Amino acid sequence: MGCLNSEGNFEHWFGNIHLSGPCNRGCYFCIGQHMQGLDSLNNLDSWPLKNIDEFARECQDHKVNEINVTGSNTDPLLYRHTEELRGHLSAAVGELVMGLRTNGVLILKRPDLWSLYDKASISVTSLDPDIYKDTMGNGKPPDLAAIRHLDPDKPVKINAVLCPETVDNRDLMRTIGQAAQAGFNKVNVREPYGQPHIGDPFAKWGIEPSGERLGMPTYEIEGADVTYWDVHYVEVESINLYASGVVSLTYPITAGYDPQNGEVLDQSHFNKSGRVHEQWVNIEG
């Protein structure tokens, strides 16, 4: 969630904690493969997180009380100290809104962790089992209806990660429709880092936008409120804590974690496992 065109003057601020470690999926577009300095780190069993207090101070200074827990190369539901993290952040920033950015794999197995978050987004490429496995490496799509049933009132968005496998055949439209049917009527359609730019598929398909959100076009599709997000242009700012202990206000996050060496390489530098370090490849969770 960085912003490549940021000049430091957008108003929507939030915090991100980027955990590192093995993942229970192996997406070929994983942003973690472009953040090689973090790929070998594992802080899923660490408490306190390195430099959590410096991060909390930056959040206080910028009057940020919305903090998302995400993974640079892992899923945050694999983190073993979520309760301590929530307590610590609440004490530091007051009216904490703690958000989760997850692939959704563990929600039904860990409802105790799911309940610790005030809001969430669930990222998938597709709800079609074959396309899902082909693009996210292993496993099957999350059962969205069962997840909705678990906590019907929690604000949850579906992130549909854009890739040719779901756009060329319009599978994306089916994903949006199925998400809405399961009770998730807010969908973000996202360009991933380091992949060929797909562009706004709805504009290409001749669908008229219904409005704009933070500089991005919105659409009413299949009963869902859909936003096309291009992380290169979205108008937001964030405070970031990485597993290395770096606290950064620098964009994009692929450079923010390591201002000297952070860079986005194209996919030809990686295989289709989505991860660089062999020890994390094909880990089930």
Ligand code: SF4
């Ligand atoms: S993009 Fe895929 S492999 Fe990478 S952290 Fe997310 S779920 Fe795991």
